[in-house]
Amino acid sequence: MVWDIHRLFGRHSNELQSFLRNRGLTEDAAADLTQDSFLRLITAKPTALEHNPRAYLFRISRNLLIDHRRRESKAPFSQVSEARANAVADPKPSPETIVYDKQRLALSDAALAELPERTRRAFELYRLEEMTIAEVAERIELSTTRTWSLIREAYRHIRARLKDV
Known part of the structure; x- marks a missing residue:
């Protein structure tokens, strides 16, 4: 059994992404897990048990969602504002960059x-x-x-x- 991945993606990617969004994921996270689901489908070897690729995709997505939630619970991601991130980052160029730029200017x-x-x-x-x-x-x-x-x-x-x- 061979799956037409392009056709499957066209038919089910939006539905899969909505499924993940309805379970509390952000749009970006849902898009990432949707892509991961298709990547898993591509690398999987279809067997007689997976005769319904749509159901198999949803099972993969559900399992990826469970893994995602486990990772989040162990190491939660905290949002940092852009202003706070800029306060931590050093705006000065590195010494190597300074030397390189001076050489190019000369x-x-x-x-x-x-x-x-x-x-x-x-x-x-x-x-x-x-x-x-x-x-x-x-x-x-x-x-x-x-x-x-x-x-x-x-x-x-x-x-x-x-x-x-």
């Missing part, structure tokens, strides 16, 4: 210094002074198309230098 700086003056100036106006392409083009007295070409050229050059490392 490489970017060196790559910018290698660019022709007009290209570098267009890139700095666009990225550092946050001007639009039209504003940069007006400032360096070029067309917007040519200005955008210079900025793209600067991006490519910087990326190439950063990849070399």
